[in-house]
Amino acid sequence: MSHLAPQTEKNFKLMEQVAQKTGSDSKLETCIQCGTCGGSCPSAMDMEHTPRKLFALLRAGEREEVLSSNTPWVCVSCYFCAVRCPQEIKIPDVMYTLKSMAVAEGAYRDSTASDFSRTFVSMVENYGRSYELGLATRHYLRHFPLRLPSMAPMGIGLLSKKRLNLKPKKIQGIKQLNAILDRAKELEAA
Amino acid sequence: MSKYLYYPGCSMEGSGKAYHNSLMPVCEKIGLELQEIDDWNCCGATEYLGINKIPAYALIGRNLALAEAQSNGAQDIVAPCSACYLNLTKIDSYMAKKNGVDELINDALSAGGLSYEPGQLGIHHLLDLIVYEIGLDTVKEKVVRPLTGLRVAPYIGCMAPRYDYAKRWSDSEHPLELDWLLGALGAEVVDYPLKTHCCGGHMPQIGPDTAYELIHRLVDYAEEVKTDIMVAVCPMCQMNIDAYQNETNQHLGTKHKMPIVFFTQLMGLAFGMRERDLGFGSELVSAKEAIQKIGSEVPKKKRKKKDKFALPMPHPLGNGILKNGTNGKELILPTEGRARGGRA
Ligand code: SF4
Numbered sequence: 001m002s003h004l005a006p007q008t009e010k011n012f013k014l015m016e017q018v019a020q021k022t023g024s025d026s027k028l029e030t031c032i033q034c035g036t037c038g039g040s041c042p043s044a045m046d047m048e049h050t051p052r053k054l055f056a057l058l059r060a061g062e063r064e065e066v067l068s069s070n071t072p073w074v075c076v077s078c079y080f081c082a083v084r085c086p087q088e089i090k091i092p093d094v095m096y097t098l099k100s101m102a103v104a105e106g107a108y109r110d111s112t113a114s115d116f117s118r119t120f121v122s123m124v125e126n127y128g129r130s131y132e133l134g135l136a137t138r139h140y141l142r143h144f145p146l147r148l149p150s151m152a153p154m155g156i157g158l159l160s161k162k163r164l165n166l167k168p169k170k171i172q173g174i175k176q177l178n179a180i181l182d183r184a185k186e187l188e189a190a
Numbered sequence: 191m192s193k194y195l196y197y198p199g200c201s202m203e204g205s206g207k208a209y210h211n212s213l214m215p216v217c218e219k220i221g222l223e224l225q226e227i228d229d230w231n232c233c234g235a236t237e238y239l240g241i242n243k244i245p246a247y248a249l250i251g252r253n254l255a256l257a258e259a260q261s262n263g264a265q266d267i268v269a270p271c272s273a274c275y276l277n278l279t280k281i282d283s284y285m286a287k288k289n290g291v292d293e294l295i296n297d298a299l300s301a302g303g304l305s306y307e308p309g310q311l312g313i314h315h316l317l318d319l320i321v322y323e324i325g326l327d328t329v330k331e332k333v334v335r336p337l338t339g340l341r342v343a344p345y346i347g348c349m350a351p352r353y354d355y356a357k358r359w360s361d362s363e364h365p366l367e368l369d370w371l372l373g374a375l376g377a378e379v380v381d382y383p384l385k386t387h388c389c390g391g392h393m394p395q396i397g398p399d400t401a402y403e404l405i406h407r408l409v410d411y412a413e414e415v416k417t418d419i420m421v422a423v424c425p426m427c428q429m430n431i432d433a434y435q436n437e438t439n440q441h442l443g444t445k446h447k448m449p450i451v452f453f454t455q456l457m458g459l460a461f462g463m464r465e466r467d468l469g470f471g472s473e474l475v476s477a478k479e480a481i482q483k484i485g486s487e488v489p490k491k492k493r494k495k496k497d498k499f500a501l502p503m504p505h506p507l508g509n510g511i512l513k514n515g516t517n518g519k520e521l522i523l524p525t526e527g528r529a530r531g532g533r534a
């Protein structure tokens with residue numbers, strides 16, 4: 001087994017772990033490597049690995065490579081792959097699982113996407129609603145400061161057309177919502 | 191009047207206001223009474239799911255539970271945003287499988303004194319509700335100003351017809367519901383094979399180059415087939431194509447000026463309602479020239495300076511649609527996936 005030395009036990013279990021986290025009917029293990037997913041994917045060009053390739057790496061237990069891949073972050077959840085996959089694998093759900101694992105383990109290389117998700121989640125946990133202006137300014141200032149000049153006309157346009165609210169709205173049941181989310185997080189960790 | 195529980199979703203209060211403002215009078219006209227779900231929360235879009243699964247499911251579950259409690263078991267839910275619709279139907283269908291997910295979600299909900307029994311409420315996208323429950327005949331009856339001669343591209347986007355958890359659409363890749371509806375309004379519906387291709391979703395925020403490319407493809411094809419105006423059924427699609435079109439032009443050196451509005455805005459026009467009551471004028475790529483074709487005017491803004499930040503208007507000569515020559519040089523084939531990638 002010495003040639004497998006770099007592989008840890010964790011790596012061998014990668015496929016199993018991802019499938020199990022995704023849900024009992026992810027069918028991930030049944031991938032036949034046909035490539036239909038990558039061929040259908042509008043984002044494939046910008047992915048480090050097509051979904052097919054990512055799943056091959058998953059099966060091979062290439063944990064670091066899989067969890068640091070930009071693929072799940074570039075996935076736009078368009079479900080093209082999902083409706084075409086001959087094995088009916090829930091590919092977008094697998095992508096969500098990989099994102100959450102990458103976040104939990106800090107394994108992603110570029111934090112733009114994960115920060116966006118986290119900023120979004122913090123808005124929702126604070127207000128119960130998403131808040132476009134707050135989300136955009138926080139995110140763009142941090143990750144795309146150089147884009148701001150070219151975006152300014154759009155921001156001003158949206159503001160002048162009253163399509164951006166200046167203040168977030170908070171739901172009344174924010175405490176109730178957080179009680180639900182806290183319990184859900186406990187269940188997730190269990 | 192048929193009553194439905196209305197789940198607006200966060201965009202409807204901000205970037206998608208024109209959708210909200212137009213669907214209200216339109217729904218009333220066709221006999222749809224919308225009762226907003228009290229104190230609904232964000233559905234998490236596609237972001238929460240990538241951080242924590244069970245909390246993301248529970249977030250959506252709270253909305254379903256609130257709706258059920260408010261309904262007395264009698265009414266269905268309608269969501270105008272395709273991403274919200276997808277999330278609601280997805281969690282309802284996952285819970286209905288009774289394979290443990292339902293128990294986890296209900297366990298979480300119980301911490302807030304709520305519970306949800308899946309499968310009790312029908313969940314609709316506003317478009318499917320109008321086409322299948324209200325019916326195109328009713329729609330046609332209300333048309334007083336048919337959209338004759340207006341060339342519209344039915345851009346339904348990806349998240350309404352896919353994954354189709356609620357089994358409501360004629361096809362997941364080439365659904366016809368929006369074509370039918372626009373046809374019922376008297377519009378000339380162009381053949382738009384990219385109708386369910388992605389608008390970029392959250393990519394303008396996290397990988398703008400991908401977003402520019404996706405937006406460019408959609409708009410370029412629409413121009414190629416001489417579209418006057420694109421029609422959206424989702425606030426995210428409308429926002430990406432409308433608000434990021436200028437930035438896309440700057441980055442790709444293109445000159446697109448393709449307006450995109452919500453289907454409910456065109457319904458309202460066809461029903462004879464006033465443009466200003468339908469949210470016209472809030473689009474960044476002006477729909478003015480397009481709707482003038484049917485004798486409509488975008489309401490004027492009081493402030494004159496506005497055009498400093500708006501896109502230039504199409505040239506008075508030439509319809510602003512046709513490009514030089516039609517050799518199809520840049521014609522994007524209606525194939526799936528990346529024409530240039532061919533990756534597998
Ligand atoms: S389409 Fe499905 S079976 Fe084919 S490679 Fe992709 S995931 Fe595997």
Ligand code: SF4
Nearest residue numbers: 041075076078079081
């Ligand atoms: S859901 Fe994601 S992986 Fe699948 S085709 Fe769409 S972008 Fe590609």
